[in-house]
Amino acid sequence: xxxxxxxxxxxxxxxxxxxxxxxxxxxxxxxxxxxxxxxxxxxxxxxxxxxxxxxxxxxxxxxxxxxxxxxxxxxxxxxxxxxxxxxxxxxxxxxxxxxxxxxxxxxxxxxxxxxxxxxxxxxxxxxxxxxxxxxxxxxxxxxxxxxxxxxxxxxxxxxxxxxxxxxxxxxxxxxxxxxxxxxxxxxxxxxxxxxx
Amino acid sequence: xxxxxxxxxxxxxxxxxxxxxxxxxxxxxxxxxxxxxxxxxxxxxxxxxxxxxxxxxxxxxxxxxxxxxxxxxxxxxxxxxxxxxxxxxxxxxxxxxxxxxxxxxxxxxxxxxxxxxxxxxxxxxxxxxxxxxxxxxxxxxxxxxxxxxxxxxxxxxxxxxxxxxxxxxxxxxxxxxxxxxxxxxxxxxxxxxxxxxxxxxxxxxxxxxxxxxx
Ligand SMILES: [Zn+2]
Ligand SMILES: [Zn+2]
Numbered sequence: 578x579x580x581x582x583x584x585x586x587x588x589x590x591x592x593x594x595x596x597x598x599x600x601x602x603x604x605x606x607x608x609x610x611x612x613x614x615x616x617x618x619x620x621x622x623x624x625x626x627x628x629x630x631x632x633x634x635x636x637x638x639x640x641x642x643x644x645x646x647x648x649x650x651x652x653x654x655x656x657x658x659x660x661x662x663x664x665x666x667x668x669x670x671x672x673x674x675x676x677x678x679x680x681x682x683x684x685x686x687x688x689x690x691x692x693x694x695x696x697x698x699x700x701x702x703x704x705x706x707x708x709x710x711x712x713x714x715x716x717x718x719x720x721x722x723x724x725x726x727x728x729x730x731x732x733x734x735x736x737x738x739x740x741x742x743x744x745x746x747x748x749x750x751x752x753x754x755x756x757x758x759x760x761x762x763x764x765x766x767x768x769x770x771x772x773x
Numbered sequence: 774x775x776x777x778x779x780x781x782x783x784x785x786x787x788x789x790x791x792x793x794x795x796x797x798x799x800x801x802x803x804x805x806x807x808x809x810x811x812x813x814x815x816x817x818x819x820x821x822x823x824x825x826x827x828x829x830x831x832x833x834x835x836x837x838x839x840x841x842x843x844x845x846x847x848x849x850x851x852x853x854x855x856x857x858x859x860x861x862x863x864x865x866x867x868x869x870x871x872x873x874x875x876x877x878x879x880x881x882x883x884x885x886x887x888x889x890x891x892x893x894x895x896x897x898x899x900x901x902x903x904x905x906x907x908x909x910x911x912x913x914x915x916x917x918x919x920x921x922x923x924x925x926x927x928x929x930x931x932x933x934x935x936x937x938x939x940x941x942x943x944x945x946x947x948x949x950x951x952x953x954x955x956x957x958x959x960x961x962x963x964x965x966x967x968x969x970x971x972x973x974x975x976x977x978x979x980x981x982x983x984x985x986x987x
Contacts, residue, residue, distance in 0.1 A: 578789070578794060578796055579781070579782035579787065579789040579794075579796055581789070581794070582914050582917075582918070582974045582975065582978075583781070583910075583914060583974065583975055583977070583978040584781040584782050584783055584789070584975040584978060584979075585780070585781055585782075585978070586780050586781065586782050586785055586787070586796075602911070602978070603910070603911050603914045603974075603978070604911065604914075604915070605914070605918075637936075638936070640940060647939075647940065649936060649939040649940070650939075653939045654932075654935035654936050654938060654939040655935065656939075657935075657938040657939045658935055658938055658951060661938070661950070661951065663951055663955075663956065665956055666931070666935075666951065666955060666956045666959055669931070669959050669963065670931065670932065670935045670959075673928065674932065674935075702792075702793070702812070702813035702814055702815075703814070705793075705813075706792045706793075706813065706815060709792065713921075713925065713966060713970070716925050716928055716932075719925050719926055719928045719929055719932065720928075720932045722879070722883070722926070722929050722932075723928070723929045723930070723931070723932025723933045723935070723936065724932065724933075724936055726876060726879065726880060726929060726930075726933045727932075727933045727936035727937055729873065729876050730868075730873075730876075730933070730937075731937075731940075733871075762793075762794070763794070766793045766794065766795070766812065766813070769793070769812060769813065
């Protein structure tokens with residue numbers, strides 16, 4: 578195999594569970610062996626999907642000011658930008674905070690569920706390639722930091738109560754990071770090779 | 774001990790699939806066609822196509838957009854009929870004046886330090902590859918990896934505006950109007966991310982392998 582960052586040829590050797598192989602020239606992480614990768618990633622992706630639904634169905638923040646209450650959710654922020662004819666900005670926020678994370682979770686489930694049942698999903702190679710493309714555009718963790726900044730900025734002019742979605746969002750970030758950590762792309766691609 | 778000279782896949786006439794990482798033998802493409810990966814069907818390229826030209830174009834676009842991103846207001850807080858436009862820098866300043874130091878630091882790093890350093894890093898990497906620099910390739914690869922992974926954090930301000938914009942229904946007290954600066958700023962983040970993606974770090978190492986070419 579060859580290193581993705583410097584193109585050095587490396588001999589692939591079997592690793593023990595928990596070991597990682599790094600490039601001898603530039604230090605890039607080449608591949609790793611993780612215990613029960615497919616099963617664990619599948620469980621984590623399923624929990625991520627549930628948390629994603631919760632994070633988008635409930636309000637993030639309850640804003641209380643002089644007897645008025647306003648619930649802010651992920652989609653209401655996008656909707657207000659769109660309503661003010663800032664539709665490009667609304668589209669960017671929609672894609673990186675809602676669409677890309679959702680598609681990434683769904684694509685993972687689509688590939689992993691059949692593999693776990695020893696079946697080959699239809700067009701697996703194409704769907705699995707999307708996951709890598711979507712990865713940099715799913716900015717869930719950055720979005721949460723943006724919410725926290727807004728929270729602190731507003732906290733001295735009004736009472737703000739964190740909503741259910743805020744907690745779901747925090748857990749979603751943990752679940753998505755864990756999914757990335759347990760996923761072993763090399764194993765998935767080898768499944769494709771052996772089943773052809 | 775004999776040192777085996779490092780051999781890259783390119784020199785061994787092999788090509789690595791960018792999607793599934795399979796190594797396969799380099800082939801001449803059929804006329805008008807492309808060579809596809811035997812395992813996953815992605816188009817095979819020795820290096821990312823037009824890496825330098827694309828990365829330069831995207832980086833320069835981001836540099837130009839960086840000017841309106843900082844001079845135009847990212848939002849205007851209208852309260853009691855009086856509007857107060859704020860730019861990215863004045864937003865940081867307001868936080869410092871209000872004594873919110875940790876928050877000011879977070880916003881400063883995400884919205885000012887990261888975009889500037891990212892643009893400088895991209896320009897430096899592009900210039901060093903063009904000049905076939907042989908200086909500390911490993912450190913330059915690490916610089917590339919950091920540049921690629923850290924840029925997303927600059928979106929914090931854009932997301933904050935999206936949250937504040939949702940407060941429109943409290944119109945009697947104050948409204949927050951997102952400004953054109955926010956759009957320019959989001960565009961800077963997107964274009965620098967695209968630039969980092971189109972840059973191929975293997976070009977850094979290609980200069981190391983042809984000592985006689987220099
Ligand atoms: Zn390497
Ligand atoms: Zn492939």
